[in-house]
Amino acid sequence: MPSIHDLTTPALLLDPDALQRNIDCMSEALPGERLRPHVKAHKSTTIARRQYEAGHRRFCCATLREMEGMAMAGLGDDLLLANETLDARRLAALDARITVAVDSPATIAAAAKGGVREVLIDVNVGLPRCGCAPEEAGKLADRARRESLEVRGVMGYEGHVVGVAERDQRSDGCAKSMQLLVAAHADVGGEIISAGSSGTYDCNRWATEIQAGSYVLMDTAYAKLGLPFVQAFVVLATVVSVSDRYAVADCGLKALGMDHGNPAIEDAKVLFCSDEHVTFVPEDRPARVGDRIRVVPAHVDPTVAYHDRFHLVRGEEVLDDWMVDLRGW
Amino acid sequence: MPSIHDLTTPALLLDPDALQRNIDCMSEALPGERLRPHVKAHKSTTIARRQYEAGHRRFCCATLREMEGMAMAGLGDDLLLANETLDARRLAALDARITVAVDSPATIAAAAKGGVREVLIDVNVGLPRCGCAPEEAGKLADRARRESLEVRGVMGYEGHVVGVAERDQRSDGCAKSMQLLVAAHADVGGEIISAGSSGTYDCNRWATEIQAGSYVLMDTAYAKLGLPFVQAFVVLATVVSVSDRYAVADCGLKALGMDHGNPAIEDAKVLFCSDEHVTFVPEDRPARVGDRIRVVPAHVDPTVAYHDRFHLVRGEEVLDDWMVDLRGW
Known part of the structure; x- marks a missing residue:
């Protein structure tokens, strides 16, 4: 698998x-x-x-x-x-x-x-x-x-x-x-x-x-409303660079809807996004280059529209791919 | 043509x-x-x-x-x-x-x-x-x-x-x-x-x-720097709804990079964007349903990444289509 x-x-x-x-x-x-x-x-x-x-x-x-x-x-x-x-x-x-x-x-x-x-x-x-x-x-x-x-x-x-x-x-x-x-x-x-x-x-x-x-x-904006629904999707990213003050992962403006603001990362403070990167400060343990992290978008709709498929994942296993087949106009 | x-x-x-x-x-x-x-x-x-x-x-x-x-x-x-x-x-x-x-x-x-x-x-x-x-x-x-x-x-x-x-x-x-x-x-x-x-x-x-x-x-953000380059692309949209206070065209968050803010429309004030719409106030002449308008994005990169092709246009003639063939990762 x-x-x-x-x-x-x-x-x-x-x-x-x-x-x-x-x-x-x-x-x-x-x-x-x-x-x-x-x-x-x-x-x-x-x-x-x-x-x-x-x-x-x-x-x-x-x-x-x-x-x-x-x-x-x-x-x-x-x-x-x-x-x-x-x-x-x-x-x-x-x-x-x-x-x-x-x-x-x-x-x-x-x-x-x-x-x-x-x-x-x-x-x-x-x-x-x-x-x-x-x-x-x-x-x-x-x-x-x-x-x-x-x-x-x-x-x-x-x-x-x-x-x-x-x-x-x-x-x-x-x-x-x-x-x-x-x-x-x-x-x-x-x-x-x-x-x-x-x-x-x-x-x-x-x-x-x-x-x-x-x-x-779901997304972080709807999560603030206290609805009974749970976060069912995230953007997986790879940490590609680490300094003594922050870390950088490969998930940026072209992988996230940004109109509701920055995404969230668990146990981390997000500083900003650029085209292909999110810069964040890990607050729990230090990040290492190669780590895979989960980025939670602020707005689900324009995030999904950037991607061509969902990877169905349970734990770390990829079970299937589902196409985002209704993109475009 | x-x-x-x-x-x-x-x-x-x-x-x-x-x-x-x-x-x-x-x-x-x-x-x-x-x-x-x-x-x-x-x-x-x-x-x-x-x-x-x-x-x-x-x-x-x-x-x-x-x-x-x-x-x-x-x-x-x-x-x-x-x-x-x-x-x-x-x-x-x-x-x-x-x-x-x-x-x-x-x-x-x-x-x-x-x-x-x-x-x-x-x-x-x-x-x-x-x-x-x-x-x-x-x-x-x-x-x-x-x-x-x-x-x-x-x-x-x-x-x-x-x-x-x-x-x-x-x-x-x-x-x-x-x-x-x-x-x-x-x-x-x-x-x-x-x-x-x-x-x-x-x-x-x-x-x-x-x-x-x-x-x-180019885009509206770079246009503010006084560079010698001219706006070479826009997003074409259709006015789909008009009220006595504003008009609405079919170009929204899924067709525009929004991290630099709202797009611009000539002779109009842009109020806000939602998933598939931009709401704006025409300042020159009233908009009519069916009008085609040109929307200038604030940030070129994440805008282009939403689209699969450029339509080459001179005046109102469509000369050719060029694919945006480097999307995805």
């Missing part, structure tokens, strides 16, 4: 037991269609299949490439592009049930012209990003129906509150956002109110389905 | 005229072997070949994958891995002249055992990253020679000063670092003093060769 010492670094390591624990924990809280797993965090149809086997048949994607890959992998029972697109033709060709978020006459026209048949009205519930004004949602739904699109309901992402550290504040913010979404839903109709994330999965009581993705793998 | 309006976004656009202008400008300042172009910024053997054709036959890489790709592309006249590695065996197998940076007994042993024949002693000149203490350089060179390695000289990267905005201060910092490197070189011997970057290419008078890479493409 190959060992982690045989791997080229930097390398994504995936703990299959932690992964399954996270999937099971979420499935217990939100069984079946109560969860619409978001694939954008892991970008892997192999991980999506584990979620499917746990009872979740509806999935959520952020890109056309993710939609295509999920359909090709046979995971297309009910795929939602939780994002606006002008290029809906790529979706209509897929052997899958396709729903697209729309928030404007232009995206409605693109969906209709591209051959997509079902949409959700994307409503802005506070995050300054996509989504129509709540009071416009009903009119957009009417317009979509006039263009012969089936309107399945509404979507609205409370992304501005999902990272709030204090649970009560996070829950209050979620409630305010969902009041807007529920009101819009009354104007729109349909069966679906789609919202939420790993940060609000247990306090969003208004959504009919929660779009959570990061819970499967 | 395909147009940029046919491209899937986000997409890297490369301006071949700006690229050639940057290559020519640098070649005039640092002809032939005075420049050892660093491929880590562009990760493209096609761009490296343009640099080769401009007279630079020696190249510099940050990863084993870059070394392998350059050798396979026939650009292996003189390849320097300007980084430490424990996995030198991968290099010895290449059909190329290979030199590796070493800064410890362990990396010297790895080079010798792996079959690499030539090294530079990597000296720490102030950046808290790789490199031995300057006073250790001579002893390491002796050790390398005892292991039958040819010591070609020294390397030392003044990375802590290359981004200093004020040119005199940048130049002073460079001078201080290079005093350390020149002193170490006196202890080490060999013909090469390798150092520098796009930020110090014109004030580093001590290095025999400058390791510059970013100048070919």
Whole structure:
């Protein structure tokens, strides 16, 4: 059996037991269609299949490439592009049930012209990003129906509150956002109110389905929220240089999403990252050149997007490789 | 001829005229072997070949994958891995002249055992990253020679000063670092003093060769230094949503290196990026859904590493695709 010492670094390591624990924990809280797993965090149809086997048949994607890959992998029972697109033709060709978020006459026209048949009205519930004004949602739904699109309901992402550290504040913010979404839903109709994330999965009581993705793998940002999910992946790195004040490992800006800040290393203080390096101060025992260390990213999604595979690892044994097969656009 | 309006976004656009202008400008300042172009910024053997054709036959890489790709592309006249590695065996197998940076007994042993024949002693000149203490350089060179390695000289990267905005201060910092490197070189011997970057290419008078890479493409961070190089690449994005206060385009954290901060958009104020989106306030004319906009990254290297190709574009015409073929490790 190959060992982690045989791997080229930097390398994504995936703990299959932690992964399954996270999937099971979420499935217990939100069984079946109560969860619409978001694939954008892991970008892997192999991980999506584990979620499917746990009872979740509806999935959520952020890109056309993710939609295509999920359909090709046979995971297309009910795929939602939780994002606006002008290029809906790529979706209509897929052997899958396709729903697209729309928030404007232009995206409605693109969906209709591209051959997509079902949409959700994307409503802005506070995050300054996509989504129509709540009071416009009903009119957009009417317009979509006039263009012969089936309107399945509404979507609205409370992304501005999902990272709030204090649970009560996070829950209050979620409630305010969902009041807007529920009101819009009354104007729109349909069966679906789609919202939420790993940060609000247990306090969003208004959504009919929660779009959570990061819970499967986790990162240091989500770890601060006191969620019941465990860190299931790390970036393995090799110490390549040691001085009397710090050590340097081969895991840098091109192997880590950096928008949430520096990664973490157990028993060490991270000083900074450069293109191919992380400089850190070991706080327990001295580092030696050749040591393999585990680097925990601050933000899972843009980290995974830099890598082409997960190495499944138990202890130091490499059990399998799972491709990150939904990268690109 | 395909147009940029046919491209899937986000997409890297490369301006071949700006690229050639940057290559020519640098070649005039640092002809032939005075420049050892660093491929880590562009990760493209096609761009490296343009640099080769401009007279630079020696190249510099940050990863084993870059070394392998350059050798396979026939650009292996003189390849320097300007980084430490424990996995030198991968290099010895290449059909190329290979030199590796070493800064410890362990990396010297790895080079010798792996079959690499030539090294530079990597000296720490102030950046808290790789490199031995300057006073250790001579002893390491002796050790390398005892292991039958040819010591070609020294390397030392003044990375802590290359981004200093004020040119005199940048130049002073460079001078201080290079005093350390020149002193170490006196202890080490060999013909090469390798150092520098796009930020110090014109004030580093001590290095025999400058390791510059970013100048070919440029970014907003380097643009602040008043260098004579022009922005040669951007990320093309599509506006997918517009509100009365801002607009949203499909170019986010997974299409941009974010460690230097937000990207720039002409005539607009960038508010923030999320995984697949940039939210911005247009300041000139209103944005419309479907508009194609050009996003200028703050940091070239980790941006390019997210993409698999450059689209060569003149005006709105797409002339060719050049692969980013040196990604991964």
